[in-house]
Amino acid sequence: QQPVQSPQAVILREGEDAVINCSSSKALYSVHWYRQKHGEAPVFLMILLKGGEQKGHDKISASFNEKKQQSSLYLTASQLSYSGTYFCGTGANAGGTSYGKLTFGQGTILTVHP
Amino acid sequence: GAGVSQTPSNKVTEKGKYVELRCDPISGHTALYWYRQSLGQGPEFLIYFQGTGAADDSGLPNDRFFAVRPEGSVSTLKIQRTERGDSAVYLCASSLTGESPLHFGNGTRLTVT
Numbered sequence: 001q002q003p004v005q006s007p008q009a010v011i012l013r014e015g016e017d018a019v020i021n022c023s024s025s026k027a028l029y030s031v032h033w034y035r036q037k038h039g040e041a042p043v044f045l046m047i048l049l050k051g052g053e054q055k056g057h058d059k060i061s062a063s064f065n066e067k068k069q070q071s072s073l074y075l076t077a078s079q080l081s082y083s084g085t086y087f088c089g090t091g092a093n094a095g096g097t098s099y100g101k102l103t104f105g106q107g108t109i110l111t112v113h114p
Numbered sequence: 115g116a117g118v119s120q121t122p123s124n125k126v127t128e129k130g131k132y133v134e135l136r137c138d139p140i141s142g143h144t145a146l147y148w149y150r151q152s153l154g155q156g157p158e159f160l161i162y163f164q165g166t167g168a169a170d171d172s173g174l175p176n177d178r179f180f181a182v183r184p185e186g187s188v189s190t191l192k193i194q195r196t197e198r199g200d201s202a203v204y205l206c207a208s209s210l211t212g213e214s215p216l217h218f219g220n221g222t223r224l225t226v227t
Contacts, residue, residue: 041218104156
């Protein structure tokens with residue numbers, strides 16, 4: 001089952017914050033976040049594993065709530081370079097090992113204006 | 115260093131023809147994936163190689179699709195008797211191990227007329 005992302009689109013002014021949510025109807029083992037700019041390859045942002053950890057680098061962080069089967073991506077003090085489509089991907093769990101067979105959400109289009 | 119390289123970047127073919135799409139992963143990456151992305155959608159998993167063998171081909175839509183990775187490096191996705199519905203961007207990704215982040219190539223845009 002494809003995870004559901006919300007919102008579908010968000011428009012920000014530079015410096016504003018945003019939250020993108022990713023919900024699954026299945027138990028989550030891992031959640032991967034990628035950003036894709038138009039006509040380019042998806043670029044890895046971070047992986048969160050079962051255990052409710054929160055990760056971050058620079059002004060982008062994410063949380064993983066196992067109980068709610070949900071992950072959220074937090075973008076603070078957004079920059080123009082943050083514009084793109086953000087995808088969450090839920091990871092497969094085969095015999096206790098996760099690998100890169102991901103089921104991606106439909107994406108959230110983020111536009112940051114000056 | 116070099117990233118994942120995919121050729122051709124664009125391929126236009128007629129319905130019913132055979133096509134091959136090539137992926138050159140990052141050197142040393144043992145895991146290789148093929149995904150397909152339609153306009154406005156997230157990538158959709160097709161197949162996963164660990165080394166030379168296909169560890170999971172559950173995403174291949176039907177038997178017209180086949181992929182190989184004979185020497186554990188370069189992979190080729192082969193599509194027989196192409197249909198208009200096969201039109202999409204085919205993305206290849208590699209990772210150091212099965213549990214590492216995916217590094218995607220820029221994809222091959224396939225258009226079936």
